[in-house]
Amino acid sequence: MTKKLVTQAIVQCNEQGDKAFVPYIMAGDGGLQTLKKTILFLQEAGATAIEVGIPFSDPVADGDVIQQAGERALAEGITLRKIMTELASFKEEVQIPLVIMTYLNPVLSYGLQSIAADCEASGVYGLIVPDLPLEESGLLKEALKNSEVALIQLVSLTSPAERIEAIAKAAEGFIYAVTVNGITGVRSSFTEGLEGHLERLKAASSVPVLAGFGISTPEHVRTLGGLADGVIVGSAIVTALHEGEYEKVRTLINASKNQLTNS
Amino acid sequence: MTTETKGRYGKFGGQFVPETLMTALQELETAYEEAQQDPAFSKELDYYLKEFVGRETPLFFAERLTKHAGGAKIYLKREDLNHTGAHKINNSLGQALLAIRMGKKKIVAETGAGQHGVATATACALLGLECVVFMGKEDIRRQELNVFRMELLGTKVVSVDKGSGTLKDAVNEALRYWVSNVEDTHYILGSALGPHPFPQIVRDFQRVIGDETRKQIVEHEGRLPDAVVACIGGGSNAIGMFHPFVDDQDVKLYGVEAAGSGISTGKHAAAIAGKQEGVLHGAYMYVLQDEDGFIQEAHSISAGLDYPAVGPEHCHLADIKRVQYDSVTDQQALEAVQLLSRVEGIIPALESAHAVYYAVQLAKEMKEDELLVICLSGRGDKDMQTVRDALGGQSI
Numbered sequence: 001m002t003k004k005l006v007t008q009a010i011v012q013c014n015e016q017g018d019k020a021f022v023p024y025i026m027a028g029d030g031g032l033q034t035l036k037k038t039i040l041f042l043q044e045a046g047a048t049a050i051e052v053g054i055p056f057s058d059p060v061a062d063g064d065v066i067q068q069a070g071e072r073a074l075a076e077g078i079t080l081r082k083i084m085t086e087l088a089s090f091k092e093e094v095q096i097p098l099v100i101m102t103y104l105n106p107v108l109s110y111g112l113q114s115i116a117a118d119c120e121a122s123g124v125y126g127l128i129v130p131d132l133p134l135e136e137s138g139l140l141k142e143a144l145k146n147s148e149v150a151l152i153q154l155v156s157l158t159s160p161a162e163r164i165e166a167i168a169k170a171a172e173g174f175i176y177a178v179t180v181n182g183i184t185g186v187r188s189s190f191t192e193g194l195e196g197h198l199e200r201l202k203a204a205s206s207v208p209v210l211a212g213f214g215i216s217t218p219e220h221v222r223t224l225g226g227l228a229d230g231v232i233v234g235s236a237i238v239t240a241l242h243e244g245e246y247e248k249v250r251t252l253i254n255a256s257k258n259q260l261t262n263s
Numbered sequence: 264m265t266t267e268t269k270g271r272y273g274k275f276g277g278q279f280v281p282e283t284l285m286t287a288l289q290e291l292e293t294a295y296e297e298a299q300q301d302p303a304f305s306k307e308l309d310y311y312l313k314e315f316v317g318r319e320t321p322l323f324f325a326e327r328l329t330k331h332a333g334g335a336k337i338y339l340k341r342e343d344l345n346h347t348g349a350h351k352i353n354n355s356l357g358q359a360l361l362a363i364r365m366g367k368k369k370i371v372a373e374t375g376a377g378q379h380g381v382a383t384a385t386a387c388a389l390l391g392l393e394c395v396v397f398m399g400k401e402d403i404r405r406q407e408l409n410v411f412r413m414e415l416l417g418t419k420v421v422s423v424d425k426g427s428g429t430l431k432d433a434v435n436e437a438l439r440y441w442v443s444n445v446e447d448t449h450y451i452l453g454s455a456l457g458p459h460p461f462p463q464i465v466r467d468f469q470r471v472i473g474d475e476t477r478k479q480i481v482e483h484e485g486r487l488p489d490a491v492v493a494c495i496g497g498g499s500n501a502i503g504m505f506h507p508f509v510d511d512q513d514v515k516l517y518g519v520e521a522a523g524s525g526i527s528t529g530k531h532a533a534a535i536a537g538k539q540e541g542v543l544h545g546a547y548m549y550v551l552q553d554e555d556g557f558i559q560e561a562h563s564i565s566a567g568l569d570y571p572a573v574g575p576e577h578c579h580l581a582d583i584k585r586v587q588y589d590s591v592t593d594q595q596a597l598e599a600v601q602l603l604s605r606v607e608g609i610i611p612a613l614e615s616a617h618a619v620y621y622a623v624q625l626a627k628e629m630k631e632d633e634l635l636v637i638c639l640s641g642r643g644d645k646d647m648q649t650v651r652d653a654l655g656g657q658s659i
Contacts, residue, residue, distance in 0.1 A: 109556030
């Protein structure tokens with residue numbers, strides 16, 4: 001097992017002169033039936049991979065936009081199990097890798113025995129668990145060992161050099177570089193040391209580095225995409241999809257294209 | 264969960280937090296280890312505990328309560344007599360001094376009943392620290408006067424209307440605030456919960472309760488007690504009381520969870536009774552949750568016990584059967600508030616009243632020459648409105 005499907009999608013994208021663009025969606029925001037439509041739209045619009053968020057009762061790493069989307073999804077009765085089943089139902093139509101972002105407790109309730117096989121059956125090739133730092137990741141890593149599902153680690157601005165080394169060494173899929181000290185959500189500016197931080201990360205890592213948290217405008221996508229191998233855009237996508245502003249989504253994705261010639 | 268041994272109590276505990284907080288937790292761990300080695304730190308803490316908080320608190324022989332129960336001799340550890348009215352100040356002061364050692368001038372905290380918020384606001388006023396406290400909207404309604412007390416002490420109180428608007432949501436919001444302000448802010452967690460090293464730090468700052476009790480009961484009776492009873496929300500007063508007795512196998516320890524309207528109604532806060540394991544607020548614990556792993560709301564008449572999990576060390580003590588955990592309903596706690604008020608002239612906090620009710624039942628089954636200690640964790644002034652409403656708003 002190579003766990004390389006997500007990595008390959010990003011590398012191929014970079015080889016074509018584009019930066020990777022991974023939109024985050026809150027699964028079930030607007031009802032379970034919208035999930036297929038949203039994923040197929042994002043695929044057609046040029047997403048490199050899609051981060052599928054699972055709603056949770058206590059999302060401590062999320063800002064207001066994603067919290068509210070999560071509450072809407074919870075009100076629809078959305079659970080990890082329902083999302084897995086739904087994703088499996090249209091797997092054949094999805095050519096880009098899906099990555100699930102979920103807090104740990106729903107995964108523990110789902111069952112570590114079946115999570116890897118069910119992810120593969122649903123076209124999910126990565127898991128991002130924001131409350132599972134490297135030190136605690138062993139159990140889930142073991143559960144995913146013989147699968148194509150990568151356990152994607154986050155690196156923060158506060159991570160010291162030796163921690164970054166350790167995380168980079170253990171990295172699978174890509175490294176999720178958190179670009180702000182804080183929770184998810186739209187921001188107007190980023191810290192000054194970010195450029196050097198992302199450069200050090202890229203140097204330490206054998207998998208691509210994607211920047212995420214606070215990225216909300218085409219300009220952010222160009223700037224931060226230029227510093228990393230691509231970007232993850234969450235709150236801005238969630239808001240645009242909720243409001244039916246599909247052109248805004250296209251504009252954000254298009255800002256990641258033809259990056260290498262621009263930068 | 265056997266992947267990591269640091270900060271584990273059996274299989275419970277751990278550090279299940281966003282990466283951004285890992286460095287802060289490691290800094291805290293190092294700073295705390297250094298503080299423990301530094302005699303000047305404990306000297307300063309002891310000074311404030313004695314001169315500011317009023318320790319040591321008495322271990323009072325409750326003669327009329329003993330007669331009423333008609334069994335074991337009952338002693339009350341009077342944590343209600345601490346400055347600010349509960350045991351919470353022991354931890355708030357300790358952690359505020361630790362924050363100063365770490366060069367952090369800003370404090371964030373959560374509060375349920377408001378006791379930890381008031382204690383932290385007090386410590387911050389005493390030591391000149393800036394303080395913001397997150398409190399659930401529902402708790403603000405229940406504990407209006409505590410909000411005013413915090414504001415009077417110079418603390419900013421932020422209402423949390425997300426989720427159930429109670430303690431768990433206040434912790435979520437305090438954690439989010441800490442992630443966003445981690446470089447200059449220390450989070451003073453109020454119970455023996457959260458990611459390592461918090462459960463250990465809170466326990467160590469609260470163990471003064473058990474250490475004093477041990478010494479005092481020997482002074483009074485020449486021997487250790489046969490039973491010790493404390494209420495459990497997150498479990499800070501209980502772990503502080505129990506910890507010095509854990510190795511004394513002859514001292515039976517009893518933790519009392521809040522059964523709310525009754526365990527069978529589903530409206531309760533008894534996470535150990537629920538027996539479901541999971542991760543919340545950075546630790547692996549017994550957690551009230553549904554089959555999809557979503558955390559459920561806790562229910563208790565006492566805001567301080569209204570939390571859907573129990574600290575990791577208690578979970579372990581339950582697992583190895585060193586402590587027996589049972590539960591007491593809202594109604595029974597209300598009975599105990601009235602009982603203790605009338606027979607001893609002490610109005611207990613609703614939280615502590617859970618322990619009082621349980622202890623009276625337990626004492627009845629014990630012999631007259633046996634000794635029972637209740638941790639009376641707080642005074643009841645804050646609950647007068649709640650108790651009056653629950654008793655039908657009439658004079659009694």
